Amino acid sequence: MTSSTPPPPLSRRGFLQFGGLGAGALLGASALGGCTSNTASTAVASATGDAWRQFAGTTINFISENTAPTAAIAADLRPFFELTGITVNVVSLELQALVQRVALDLAGGQSQYDVIYADPYQVLAPYSAGLADLRELNAGSSLPSLEQGFADFIPTQLKATGQFGAGGEIFALPYDAPTMIWQYRADIFDKYGDRMASDLGFDPTPGSDRTWEEYWRIADWINKYVNEIPFGTGQQAKQHDSLMCDFSNVLWSYGGDYFENGQDVGLYGTREPGPCLLRQPEAVEAAQFYNRLVSIAHPGSRGWDWDGVANALRAGQIAMTPNWHENAASNEMAQPGRIDYAPLPRGPKRSANIFGGTGIAISGNSTGARRGAAWLFANWATSPKTQLSNLKSRVGGGTPTRESVYDLAEVEKAAHRPSKLPNMLTTAAVTTAWEPEYIGLRPKIPMWNECDTALFTELSRMLAGQQSPESAMNAAADKIDKIVARGWVA
Amino acid sequence: MSTTELTRTQPVTTQPRSAARSRWRLTFNGALLAPGVILLGVLSIVPLVTLIVMSFSRVHLLGGIRLEWAGLDNWTRALTDPDLWQSWALTLLYFVATLGIEMVLGLAIAILLSKVVRGQGPLMVLILLPMFAAPAIVGLVGRYLTDPTFGLYAWFMQQVGFSQDILGNPVSAFVAVTLMDVWEWTPLIVLISLAGLSSVNPSIIEAASLDGANQWRMLRHIILPSITNILLVALLIRSMDAVRYFDIITVTTNGGPADATKIVPLRLYEAGFRFFDLGYAAVIGLMMLVLTIVIARLFVRLLTGKGQRP
Numbered sequence: 001m002t003s004s005t006p007p008p009p010l011s012r013r014g015f016l017q018f019g020g021l022g023a024g025a026l027l028g029a030s031a032l033g034g035c036t037s038n039t040a041s042t043a044v045a046s047a048t049g050d051a052w053r054q055f056a057g058t059t060i061n062f063i064s065e066n067t068a069p070t071a072a073i074a075a076d077l078r079p080f081f082e083l084t085g086i087t088v089n090v091v092s093l094e095l096q097a098l099v100q101r102v103a104l105d106l107a108g109g110q111s112q113y114d115v116i117y118a119d120p121y122q123v124l125a126p127y128s129a130g131l132a133d134l135r136e137l138n139a140g141s142s143l144p145s146l147e148q149g150f151a152d153f154i155p156t157q158l159k160a161t162g163q164f165g166a167g168g169e170i171f172a173l174p175y176d177a178p179t180m181i182w183q184y185r186a187d188i189f190d191k192y193g194d195r196m197a198s199d200l201g202f203d204p205t206p207g208s209d210r211t212w213e214e215y216w217r218i219a220d221w222i223n224k225y226v227n228e229i230p231f232g233t234g235q236q237a238k239q240h241d242s243l244m245c246d247f248s249n250v251l252w253s254y255g256g257d258y259f260e261n262g263q264d265v266g267l268y269g270t271r272e273p274g275p276c277l278l279r280q281p282e283a284v285e286a287a288q289f290y291n292r293l294v295s296i297a298h299p300g301s302r303g304w305d306w307d308g309v310a311n312a313l314r315a316g317q318i319a320m321t322p323n324w325h326e327n328a329a330s331n332e333m334a335q336p337g338r339i340d341y342a343p344l345p346r347g348p349k350r351s352a353n354i355f356g357g358t359g360i361a362i363s364g365n366s367t368g369a370r371r372g373a374a375w376l377f378a379n380w381a382t383s384p385k386t387q388l389s390n391l392k393s394r395v396g397g398g399t400p401t402r403e404s405v406y407d408l409a410e411v412e413k414a415a416h417r418p419s420k421l422p423n424m425l426t427t428a429a430v431t432t433a434w435e436p437e438y439i440g441l442r443p444k445i446p447m448w449n450e451c452d453t454a455l456f457t458e459l460s461r462m463l464a465g466q467q468s469p470e471s472a473m474n475a476a477a478d479k480i481d482k483i484v485a486r487g488w489v490a
Numbered sequence: 491m492s493t494t495e496l497t498r499t500q501p502v503t504t505q506p507r508s509a510a511r512s513r514w515r516l517t518f519n520g521a522l523l524a525p526g527v528i529l530l531g532v533l534s535i536v537p538l539v540t541l542i543v544m545s546f547s548r549v550h551l552l553g554g555i556r557l558e559w560a561g562l563d564n565w566t567r568a569l570t571d572p573d574l575w576q577s578w579a580l581t582l583l584y585f586v587a588t589l590g591i592e593m594v595l596g597l598a599i600a601i602l603l604s605k606v607v608r609g610q611g612p613l614m615v616l617i618l619l620p621m622f623a624a625p626a627i628v629g630l631v632g633r634y635l636t637d638p639t640f641g642l643y644a645w646f647m648q649q650v651g652f653s654q655d656i657l658g659n660p661v662s663a664f665v666a667v668t669l670m671d672v673w674e675w676t677p678l679i680v681l682i683s684l685a686g687l688s689s690v691n692p693s694i695i696e697a698a699s700l701d702g703a704n705q706w707r708m709l710r711h712i713i714l715p716s717i718t719n720i721l722l723v724a725l726l727i728r729s730m731d732a733v734r735y736f737d738i739i740t741v742t743t744n745g746g747p748a749d750a751t752k753i754v755p756l757r758l759y760e761a762g763f764r765f766f767d768l769g770y771a772a773v774i775g776l777m778m779l780v781l782t783i784v785i786a787r788l789f790v791r792l793l794t795g796k797g798q799r800p
Binding site for chain 2: 103109129130238298299301302303464466489
């Protein structure tokens, strides 16, 4: 899917300023679009003297996954065009297709895509060498720097989505922040809470005080005693990336991890993570629990990814599920006032909520006016004002990645019903989930995609009854060790 | 040596040279064909050679494509990878299942359709419809029909006691994706078979009927032998497609559950475009190419054999 702003109109003021020559240059820039030369934009810049308008007439390409924040931005690019005179073509794709295009674009060295939706595990880690260090652009004297600087981004998100390696470079600005939290039918808990508490012997109210074992018992109880909803829980256990995400929440909460210093490997990333830890007893225990959990979950769970469980929750097929918090707006439309949110349950060690956020980066091959224009766009797209307007977007929008946006009165107010910004109903849950002791970060290593596939394939075999949890963890660890030993090639 | 002998021997020495020259001379037809043949050669041979070179290399993408010699690493890995061999076994099973069902079902429908006197046109349109849908759409439709919450087929299966998710169980998922392909491509066999059936000489059938042959004997001894070549062409076309089956599985199960539907094309895609391990992907691609050539040669030989039979 591609969308773009309309070609820049020639203003009366601009025409009078430039006279015939300036107008000719502007018209030429309009007509040539992506072929706009540095000379043309420099001419405009020097004439206007406005840092935001110095690349007017330039056209850049932004490639993104088809996510809610990009849908919101693509739906309303006019403010950016009015501010800068830059035309942005938004290419919106499914993540896998995006990764392919970015890899081939970086290989070709042509910079067809100036601004890149840089998934930390599939783009940032493997291709960080092909991305620009945004600190240099932020510090550039001729370019507008970030409003409130890098420090305004939520710290764990900036590290997880923006950095790779120990060099301190910032390759991407936090752009979206989906995080898995406990999503549940509050009306069911309200109606049956007392009976559940009496039967189960604990307060079933969802929150990080609950344990995964209690989650299992609540789900089982709903299966047996609640008629309004067929199943207590739904899991995203399809042989897919979603299965790794769903399992990771349990793994970390049981004290298991993929590699030594997992939190650092998740925050900063590395090319040599060391031996895989999935053979350890904590990981095996987590796998045993997950196997048990899926066995009482909705039978559709084995074929569902995150969209599947989201649809099931909205359709009243399940009473609760761990899922990305950015589903809140759609949940509120389908089941107004009935779905609530909490951090995920804890295991023997902690509550872990997997973070799936992504940043936007600038291609290292993008040069001249296009590089400058790309910075302006990345700066604008992650600015507090744009994030607030995305929140209000009719086409969805994500949730902010800047702390200052959460401090705004209207955003704080929207965290409670009735809310005009339904994604904000998750604020309490996600702000807890983003704290260092609650956040779950998968390893940021270049070969993660292949390791991820090895893990979810073995888990899928376990769920199909073809192997025990212990064998699944051992097989996954063996494969991951081999993949890591081979190293990253591309 | 006499003069007569010389003159007699001259043509003997010059004949082979001129024959050789005429063999290598570009004829008018050859000249017309040459640009196309050269283009085809460049388009086929250059990628093939590149693929072979890649299969012995580690392929680096960043900063421009760069090949680093890896010797037999990729080949050794492929030949000793149990997951890849499992995919080959699945591919074979899928190949036999889809082609078998499609051929039997397609021929049966074609024979029934050939007996229809009135309304054959509208019936034909209805039967051919699935073939015109893009495979990805067929996958999406299949996914909805087998969805455990609202899928029609899932509901039917639940009524007969199968309460699991059709695409979440290894056996049922494999059967489901196989049947989706059968649903889409059986019409092609119907179409081809029907064309073959229309070419069977009616007087032979009439004669056999007068001689007291029943329907089964006529099918076995007259109709099938008459349309064998056409059926082989249909089989050849479908088998080439079956080796490359990808879209429907990607949309429905993505190779799962438990790798139960991960046939070789999916593994090739995964190695090439998810892991960017292009050297290893080249090996899988070459293995697929060899299989395709073997299948094509087999069918062409069968066809040629049939054609030569008196």
